[in-house]
Amino acid sequence: MSFELHPQLAADTHRVSETDDCLLLVMNDRQYPWFIVVPKVEATTEWHHLDPDQQTRVHGFCVSVGQAIQSVFGSRKINTAALGNIVSQLHIHVIGRTPDDPAWPGPVWGAQPPLPLSDADVETRTLMMKQYLGADNH
Amino acid sequence: MSFELHPQLAADTHRVSETDDCLLLVMNDRQYPWFIVVPKVEATTEWHHLDPDQQTRVHGFCVSVGQAIQSVFGSRKINTAALGNIVSQLHIHVIGRTPDDPAWPGPVWGAQPPLPLSDADVETRTLMMKQYLGADNH
Numbered sequence: 001m002s003f004e005l006h007p008q009l010a011a012d013t014h015r016v017s018e019t020d021d022c023l024l025l026v027m028n029d030r031q032y033p034w035f036i037v038v039p040k041v042e043a044t045t046e047w048h049h050l051d052p053d054q055q056t057r058v059h060g061f062c063v064s065v066g067q068a069i070q071s072v073f074g075s076r077k078i079n080t081a082a083l084g085n086i087v088s089q090l091h092i093h094v095i096g097r098t099p100d101d102p103a104w105p106g107p108v109w110g111a112q113p114p115l116p117l118s119d120a121d122v123e124t125r126t127l128m129m130k131q132y133l134g135a136d137n138h
Numbered sequence: 139m140s141f142e143l144h145p146q147l148a149a150d151t152h153r154v155s156e157t158d159d160c161l162l163l164v165m166n167d168r169q170y171p172w173f174i175v176v177p178k179v180e181a182t183t184e185w186h187h188l189d190p191d192q193q194t195r196v197h198g199f200c201v202s203v204g205q206a207i208q209s210v211f212g213s214r215k216i217n218t219a220a221l222g223n224i225v226s227q228l229h230i231h232v233i234g235r236t237p238d239d240p241a242w243p244g245p246v247w248g249a250q251p252p253l254p255l256s257d258a259d260v261e262t263r264t265l266m267m268k269q270y271l272g273a274d275n276h
Contacts, residue, residue, distance in 0.1 A: 048216075059194075082218045
């Protein structure tokens, strides 16, 4: 068996880029800069299912994504979360938050119906993040 | 200046244990096994404010706490999240979730008013977690 992205995550996102260990996706919601990191390891639902080196690499990538979001979008605060109560495949939300976003200061999940990204939004968010994250992303 | 726990975090929790890098607290809410890891680094609000070695150690401790919660409390899913929109001092929630908890499958923040732990609950949760996490915790 090999890694496959859960169909619900595929339906809710667009693909931004990929490292050796992770997929980077952007949530199809223009209300927040909302990205999702998915470790490319099959049958993984918890952080402790990854070995310690994978944990370090995947978490390091999530931290880089958060730093990129704060630089690119000027977010006040980064929210980083692995929840997975509905889609159990391990995936980490990395979201830029500002006091004028519609869920502030509460969490984003379930707060507002999503407002889809336009094709131009997807292209812009993808380009900005790839540029900031550098050559390891393809 | 030195590290000081934010007064709101102190008010909402009890102290469980401490490592060289982190405080482990238990949220004063008996509806979930809900723990909070606070890196003992002053003026830190984002993961990327820690240096890479600190990130690895602190995240590794959060993963151990999640694994301990799943073993001790039999949780179906671990939720791990650094939010900090209200209390910006970096703190990581590590929460055991089950389908019969009052917020399932939504996130816990703001879902239900907290139901305080009894003194006996605090003692039991502290002892169980310290026993599982081992000798590095004091």
